[in-house]
Amino acid sequence: MHHTIEVENLTYTYPGGHQALIDVSLSVGPDERVALVGPNGAGKSTLMLHLNGIYRPTSGQVTVGGLPVTDDNIGQIRAWVGLVFQNPDDQLFNPRVFDDVAFGPLHMALPEEEVRRRVDAALDAVGMQDYADHISHHLSLGQKKRVAIATVLSMHPKILVLDEPTAGLDPRARRSLINLLDSMERTMLTATHDMRLVADLFTRVVILDNSRVAADGPTGDILSDGALLTEHGLEAP
Amino acid sequence: MIQLQHLNPTEADTALHRLDPRVKLIVALSLILITGLMPSGAFGAYIALFALMMAEAIIARVSPVLVVARSLAVLPFSLAAVTLIFTGPEPYLAALPVTGWPISEPGLVQCVSIVFKSLISVQAAILLIATTHFTTLLWAMSSLRIPGVLVAIISFMYRYLFLLADEAARLSRARDSRSAVPAGSPVTARSLIFRARTTGRMIGSLLVRAFERSERVYNAMLSRGYTGAPMQIDPPQLCPRDVLIGLIPVLIAASLLAISLII
Amino acid sequence: MSPILSAPPAPPPMHAPDGFFSVWLSIAGWIITLVMVGLAIRNTRSQLGERQIPLMGIVGAAIFAGQMLNFTIPGGTSGHLLGGTLAAIILGPWASVLVMTAVVVVQGLLFQDGGLLVMGINIINMGIITSFVGYFTYRHVKKLFKDSRGGMLAGAFAGAWLSLIVTSAFAAVELAVSGTSPMGIALPAMVGVHSLIGVGEGLLTVFALSFIFATRPDLLTGEAAPGQKAAGWVLTGLLLALAITLFAPLASPYSDGLERIAEAFAEPSEVEIAPVGFAVPEEAVFNGKFGESPYEILPDYTVPFLGESGASTIVAGMIGVLIVFGTAVGLATLTRVRKKEELST
Structure with a gap:
């Protein structure tokens, strides 16, 4: 049961009064891959920040792996949900690659040997095993995105939540990142504008528009519904 | 204008590069301290210290020319000590033409001593940073009891410094490319305010972006279990061999100090 | 690769290299x-x-990065x-x-812009003094103008300008005490x-602040910063x-350094009469002590209970400064403790 996300009637209002999410319900099953699409400002990022308790619902509930997101469960849930932010320069806040990949395991209070083992394994998984001692600032965007994924893989997450994983990448780096994501067998929820990525990788699509869920269904059905896509400012791949 | 370029550690893998960074940090500080304690006018000792620095540079395979050239960046500051030449006591060597200010011998000695000591000190600092990566220095600092919060702040600063510097450079180019007042034109009070306003707004926008980034980074930290306390892998044990190696230059410098105080 | 950064062309006292301040002063720093x-x-x-x-x-x-943005001012x-x-206005002192402190450390270590042993003094000059002087001037001027936007900007200008004046005076005293540059000069x-450079600092601070105020006024958290009373004591x-360091010499009959140097410059021939108080006994000079003793710029400066030897005078001066400072910090801590008690009762 660790691999599921349940969002029930989630409404979130920013302190300034802006309603970013209105009555959003969504459920992601074990090993399911769901794409979250919709125009900028639709509430995608706000929703993602709810999935590991950085934001808390104004009303409604979020449940991860059967556990409600509360202060008591927060440590466990943050280890289960690997959240990869859009800009890797926000995700990689240590000067050195190693320290960023080790950050999560260290805060899980794992012993040093286990931390090192996990760092090696995570960097290996994203094909960056030779870069542990490199300075993040010197990496290319594609390399940074890979390391950013490694920083959550080292925590052994059950669920990967990614924000715009392919944004800004050149075609080659984009393709190699898609292959990397495809090789990972995990529950995955990804916000993206990249409709070709959606077609290649995801079995289900959720359209979020104007703070609400506008559509939710199998990728084939959604991408073939031209009228629906146009209504929400999207394009078929 | 002092033009300094950020120095990266050299690629070589020498005994000095491998030395424990805690030892290197303390050795560099000790050498600077000893240099500072050297009496004024002990030029023989200064030359010996300089030779010591150059020997270290050669061992570390850092170009001595580079070390000396970079250390010359302190020279503009020497202006602060130049006054000593004209305000020092007798005996006077000569008087400056036109103004007639007397050139004091002790003042001159004192001034030259300060400049020499300063050059040697900055050379020690250059050798430290040329053989040690900044991230290594950071953990050395925290294991030497510099408060962890401060070290963590410095680490963040180092991480985002180049990113924001790039941003500042972009802003600066954008400003220059559409500036109503070209860089070389005469400055009037009005144009001064105009320039300050443009630059001030750029600084403001850098700060706003820094704030916004810090929020996103904070979220990224929270997502990975951050609870407010800086954490890192325990540093390795200090190896006695490294301490012994570190003692060599310190002992040489200390004996130089002892000799010049006795003489 | 990392971009080529040119270090900020800092005004002289601000990034002092090692060697220009005496060792003891540096350690005290x-x-x-x-x-x-x-x-x-x-x-x-507790604040953040x-x-x-x-x-x-x-x-x-x-x-x-903001320090790297130059703008042309008169005089090339x-x-x-x-x-x-x-920084103090935005985040609190x-x-x-x-x-x-982080800025000065990185400049010193990574760019050799400022020494390591003198880093403490550089942090005091560029970090501590500017933060407290700037912040308090800002707060008080702003209050004077009833917290209006104009008052805020006037306060920012005054704070930034004054912070450079005060810190440059400190730097001058530190140079003089170290025997690097006579006080009178x-x-x-x-x-x-710095009264000129301060105008630039003031303008930049005002414009940066008004930009932040216009775009994200919610970011100005400095107003709610804690420990303001404590900070007040530190400033005091x-x-x-x-x-004390500045005016003690002026109280002494021989030490009107400014006047002396003025005379010396006016009539170079009469310069033999110990210019700017460098009335150092020659033995001291050749013992290598010349320039290390702060109060030799004041030949008749005496501390009765400590005698007149150079060393004890230095110690006395430094202890004095430390005591004043320690008292301030102590009072600051007391205020904090009392406040906490008030809160807990």
Whole structure:
């Protein structure tokens, strides 16, 4: 049961009064891959920040792996949900690659040997095993995105939540990142504008528009519904 | 204008590069301290210290020319000590033409001593940073009891410094490319305010972006279990061999100090 | 690769290399700095919580980057920001101390812009003094104008300008005490130059602040910064220490350095009469002590209970400064403790 996300009637209002999410319900099953699409400002990022308790619902509930997101469960849930932010320069806040990949395991209070083992394994998984001692600032965007994924893989997450994983990448780096994501067998929820990525990788699509869920269904059905896509400012791949 | 370029550690893998960074940090500080304690006018000792620095540079395979050239960046500051030449006591060597200010011998000695000591000190600092990566220095600092919060702040600063510097450079180019007042034109009070306003707004926008980034980074930290306390892998044990190696230059410098105080 | 960064062309006293301040003064500088950094960490923790580290680190990087933005000022030179006052207005004085400390450390270590042994003094000059002087001037001027936007900007200008004046006076005193530059020259030169540079600092601070105020007024958290009373005592301590070092010489009959140097410049032939108080006994000079003893600029400066030897005078002077400063910090801590008690009862 660790691999599921349940969002029930989630409404979130920013302190300034802006309603970013209105009555959003969504459920992601074990090993399911769901794409979250919709125009900028639709509430995608706000929703993602709810999935590991950085934001808390104004009303409604979020449940991860059967556990409600509360202060008591927060440590466990943050280890289960690997959240990869859009800009890797926000995700990689240590000067050195190693320290960023080790950050999560260290805060899980794992012993040093286990931390090192996990760092090696995570960097290996994203094909960056030779870069542990490199300075993040010197990496290319594609390399940074890979390391950013490694920083959550080292925590052994059950669920990967990614924000715009392919944004800004050149075609080659984009393709190699898609292959990397495809090789990972995990529950995955990804916000993206990249409709070709959606077609290649995801079995289900959720359209979020104007703070609400506008559509939710199998990728084939959604991408073939031209009228629906146009209504929400999207394009078929 | 002092033009300094950020120095990266050299690629070589020498005994000095491998030395424990805690030892290197303390050795560099000790050498600077000893240099500072050297009496004024002990030029023989200064030359010996300089030779010591150059020997270290050669061992570390850092170009001595580079070390000396970079250390010359302190020279503009020497202006602060130049006054000593004209305000020092007798005996006077000569008087400056036109103004007639007397050139004091002790003042001159004192001034030259300060400049020499300063050059040697900055050379020690250059050798430290040329053989040690900044991230290594950071953990050395925290294991030497510099408060962890401060070290963590410095680490963040180092991480985002180049990113924001790039941003500042972009802003600066954008400003220059559409500036109503070209860089070389005469400055009037009005144009001064105009320039300050443009630059001030750029600084403001850098700060706003820094704030916004810090929020996103904070979220990224929270997502990975951050609870407010800086954490890192325990540093390795200090190896006695490294301490012994570190003692060599310190002992040489200390004996130089002892000799010049006795003489 | 990392971009080529040109270090900020800082005005002379601001990034002193090693060698220009005496060793003992440098060590005292480190002690004061470490105490202040410790207090700052405690104070900002309650203010910013877990955000403390990322916020201050990244704002520090922005201040550093902001220092690289030059703008042309008269005389063919260029002005740039120091930033202590700006950081203090935005984040509060204690957070600013930490931000500026990080800036000075990185400049010194990574760019050799400022020495390592004298780093404590550089942090005091560029971080601590600018933060507190700038912040308090800002607060009081702003209050005077009933917290209007104009008052805020006037306060920012006054704070930034004054912070450079005060810190340059400190730097001059430190140079004089170290025997690097006679007070009679260093003080007017430093303060004079910085009263101009301060205008640039003031303008940049005002425009940066008004930009932030216009776009994200919610970011100006400095208003709610804690430990303001404590910070007030620190400021008082700093200013008292400065006043003592500055005006003690003026009280002495022989030491009107300014007047003396003026005479010397006017009539070079009469310069034999010990210019600017360098009435050092020649033995002292050739013992290598010349220039290391601060109060030899004041030949008749005596501390009765300590005798007249050079060494004891230095010690006396330093102890004096430390006592004043320590008292201030002590009072600061007391205020804090009392406040906590009030809260808990």
